[in-house]
Amino acid sequence: MNNHYGYQHSFIRVFTLPAFLIVFCVFTGCGPSEPEKVIGTVAISVTHDGKPVTEGSVSMIEIGSSKSAYGTLNETGNIIIENVEVGNYNVSILPPPLPPADPSQPSVPLKKYLNIPDKFRSETTSPLTAEVKEGANEFQFELK
Numbered sequence: 001m002n003n004h005y006g007y008q009h010s011f012i013r014v015f016t017l018p019a020f021l022i023v024f025c026v027f028t029g030c031g032p033s034e035p036e037k038v039i040g041t042v043a044i045s046v047t048h049d050g051k052p053v054t055e056g057s058v059s060m061i062e063i064g065s066s067k068s069a070y071g072t073l074n075e076t077g078n079i080i081i082e083n084v085e086v087g088n089y090n091v092s093i094l095p096p097p098l099p100p101a102d103p104s105q106p107s108v109p110l111k112k113y114l115n116i117p118d119k120f121r122s123e124t125t126s127p128l129t130a131e132v133k134e135g136a137n138e139f140q141f142e143l144k
């Protein structure tokens with residue numbers, strides 16, 4: 001009888017601690033938790049020679065990070081991007097993507113989008129920046 005009790009006692013001791021640790025981790029979470037992200041909403045207006053840039057998109061890449069935000073300009077040259085993490089961003093304005101080539105159709109001359117000068121089309125050459133803070137943020141970019 002003592003042998004059976006010793007075996008049962010060892011069994012309980014061996015499996016109780018791991019079971020307790022699993023339950024503890026499930027209810028409290030294991031490891032450090034990620035801090036809650038602070039976000040803002042970004043409203044951007046893009047113009048060229050005082051007229052809205054109605055075709056294209058806005059790309060925001062955080063300086064020194066891989067965080068980004070992106071959206072398409074509407075017919076009034078505006079865009080609203082929600083849930084953007086706070087930080088300092090390089091901003092570029094991109095023309096619309098090229099349509100897929102259709103080999104069965106004759107080639108169509110490409111639109112040049114002169115209202116988006118080349119220097120604004122890359123985050124490495126664009127002089128545009130935006131400091132996103134918590135809450136609502138508004139930026140107006142005049143492309144010259």
